[in-house]
Amino acid sequence: MSFSSSRVGIEEEFFDPADWLPEPSPVTEAEAAAAEAVAAEQLATLNARVAGDGDWVEVTGSAGAEAAWADIVATLAADRLDGDNLGWPPQVLSTSLSTAATALDVAAGLDDDDLTRVLDDGVRDAVEAAGKIRTRGEGILYALACQVHARGLHTAVGLSLVDWVRARCPWTTITDATAL
Known part of the structure; x- marks a missing residue:
């Protein structure tokens, strides 16, 4: 859809950016099922990591997360680029x-x-x-x-x-x- 404007006797036509967007299509049942499967897999992975069964990921507030944060702070405090503590x-x-x-x-x-x-x-x-x-x-x-x-x-x-x-x-x- 476009619209027109005339100023000082000059006709200008402006195009609506929505004209170039693809038409929305409904999500099929197969796409919805695939998205649910991915979400369930991610949730199971996160739950396993929190329980300690998977790869290392710490929950905020846990002892491991606090130790990792303290390590980051210590590294920044001992910044080698700022040896004079400027x-x-x-x-x-x-x-x-x-x-x-x-x-x-x-x-x-x-x-x-x-x-x-x-x-x-x-x-x-x-x-x-x-x-x-x-x-x-x-x-x-x-x-x-x-x-x-x-x-x-x-x-x-x-x-x-x-x-x-x-x-x-x-x-x-x-x-x-x-x-x-």
Whole structure:
């Protein structure tokens, strides 16, 4: 079944997707009997496994299931990829960057009067630290831009990678964004 619509003098015909579906056919007695046999076989297998007669399957709350769950939790706790116990990567990234942003906001709040009270060694160390922060920040930006490109996040909004990065990081120059 299709229906028509006319807008601005243009006649359009829309097709109903149900037109392409096959007609439902009743289930035959043989098909119903086969389905019942499969269901009975599955139920018997599950009952045998619960009783301990079949393959290993544990019922939730049983001692075996609790031991298996404890093993999974212990494996996750001893994750070899997280030897420093930093946490899951999304949490580490989010927490680290928000903490760094807060610390940089505090440091940026120092005015000239505050900076004049810093000794020469402190100024020298602060310049080195600021350089390291900038270098590491650019490294993180590059790694994240690679992820954006690999996942196609920039294409979801119809932008090139350079335009997408510049829209989110307006301080990035065209040259720096192109170099990514």
